[in-house]
Amino acid sequence: MRIKSIQLEWFRGAADPVTLEPDCKSLVVYGANGSGKSSFVDAVEYVLSDGKIGHLSNEYSGRHQEKAVPNTHKPKARKASLRIKFKDDSELKTEINENGSFTSTGAEAVAMGTWDYRRTVLRQDEVSRFIHDTKGNKYSALLPLLGLDQMEVAAENLRQLARSIENESKLKERRIILTQIGETRKTAFGTHSDDQILKTIEDLHTKYCADKAATKDPLSRCKELETAVNMRMARSSADQRRHFILQAAAELNLKAHGDAVRAASMKLASAMEPLIAEKLDVLLKTVAFVDKLGDAKEVKCPACGRSISTDDFQAHVTAERERLQEIIDTFNERKTAIGILCHTVNSLKDNLGKADVKSWRDEVATGVLADNFAYMDGLNAEALRASCGDENQTALEGKLLPLIAAAVSASKDAPPDAQALSTAKRTTEAGKDVIAAKDQAATAALAEALVGFINSLEQGVRKEIRLRSQTVIDEISADIQTMWATLHPGQAIENVGLYLSEDADKAIDIRLRFYGVEQDSPRLTLSEGYRNSLGLCIFLAMAKREADKDRPLFLDDIVVSLDRNHRGMIQELLVKEFSGRQVVVLTHDREWYTELRQQLDTKCWGFKVLLPYETPDIGIRWSHKTTTFGDARAQVLARPDSAGNDARKIMDVELALIADRLQIRLPYLRADKNDKRMAHEFLERFIADGKTCFKKKGETEYSVHTDAIDAWGEADRLLISWANRASHTFDLVGPEATKLIDACEKALDFFKCSSCGMGVSLAKADKWFQCQCGQIRW
């Protein structure tokens, strides 16, 4: 949607309403430094970036940039505002409140806020930003152009979905349990196969459950076996029962479980560096905060206090959560280890507290062991669960391990039948766990498969993104190469384009061939000027992808670091590639502006000149002329010699370009002197040739345009005497400067038709040049 006008009122450099009116055409705006031309670009950025202007983002501009966006001299009763009118006559109105917040209404159909700033506006300091940006940011900048942002969303959702499935299916817990059962199996059955284990259980079942031979299901056999063995144990003699209990106590692996807790604690401690602790703190605050955000577009970070977009904030929290997932896992691991340790302690307490081992306890509970038994009896396992520090653990092991050692010692002289029964019980329990784990393992395998499937699918989507990106990137690269070749014809820097980085996802970089050598980055060889030139090509190539949207482009002072040759090529590029697009070019380069004004087709392009800035109260002002004499006039009072110099410089450029268009012949000069001819040389030739060539249409026929020749003569005389004085002796006075400027302006005006307003520049059947209406002819 093309723009008809942009009106500013007390916005940035503007005071009373001032309007940029491209009227849906392309436009070149000239303004000296500080004249306020960027205020119009700021207005566009303000709308596109939801009330923010990038170059004003600093600690002094205020939360809503309220200290920087309105004119510093805005009267209290007035509001800073901007209005953007579009081709369909809809109008976007934005009013900025005192606190910097703003309200926008109108132009809903245009939805200008959805335009991408990075493909609408290119400023001087942003030209090479893309080149210097990270591969990831390059990718982000290109992503909307690739049209694959939905696929990116899908890939990210799949990644999160795989995590959710892991959590919901308790996959990690299942893996831990299966590992523990694997250890039990190894202890009880060594390297026996499943069939051998089943055979062992079958044999025990036959031995202890002879009356239940019909039972075939292994798990049921285990359960029957367990009952039978327990019943036999219960019916055993007191001596045997004492052995069973001591055997059970002896088998408790308190040391190993304590070591597991210690290892997990150490792992956690190493991860809990102060930085991590800080991140956890931030995360705790932000997680709660994110839940309350609702539809807010912007949020103040509770950790650092900066205002950031809600999307960025949520992405940050998600990333932090993921980074901390490992610590959370370690927390859980430690928790599980403590649980097992507590269970072991309880088992020891239960076993050694039984009446059947009372006589044994009384026998051994002398001296140090008496204290140990007292410690065990008074131990609260649940309290241990809540605080299982290193000191607690050392005390626990110091007191309980001697009790287990005593049980081990006492259980050694168990009668053979008691030992056999103990072994049968142990084997049965282990067998039951192993058989039951088959279901667990199958369930875990299914969960693993599902997680793996989702992960594969995510990779598949990313592969698809890569394939499609490549196609688009190839197209953009071809455009970059074409544009580069236009700006740098015949130069040995070729094959310029974008490529997807092989070593990382979501990463794009720029390659080129430099004098036959392939380079992975323009930063390796290109000068700053060339980088800027390349940055411009990339911006324009990306903008070209959106040609169908017919959105305007704003190029703000983009030729600063380009030399005259390359600057000239930009005009060719704009004509060649963007003739169907609305382009607003803003420049403080008077010579380039003049060139563009002379060379671009006025059917498609308009030209406007800003007057030099005076005061914030006066604000931004337009010159009524398309020439740049306003710059000179602004200096008449304070620096008349500078004003005179400026007038001559303007004439040098303007006359050179007119001479070029009208194919005026001048004597050849050596070296670069041809490029540095002065206004006087041109005027001399115009006056001489004009007496026969420059004609004005009368009632019926053409006659020599004597008024023009007189005006050129007058300007030439003043340039020789006063402009030279301005340059060499600096003693030009104000009235003289004014007269010189007026004379120069008048001289130039004669190259333009007073009827149709067009220059005498249209070729007519190779015989002459004339204006649009044919009133004047050369």
Add this chain to the structure above:
Amino acid sequence: MSNNDQWITIRVAEAREHHPLVTEAVSARIGPLLNGELSERTLPPTRLTAVAKALIADMALAPPKAEATQ
């Protein structure tokens, strides 16, 4: 997403080839999801959990007891 969602069918089939334990029900569910809400916006954790549960059910995975009682 793209009007042409043939690529989704292909990618789902590819992923399933690598994970043959995945059931037909899972494949049937994930395709439309990928063509729909999974591509439309970043899903909130609650919605992701719901989708995860549905897929687990499609795999006929017995949920752990603690969860089943919730």
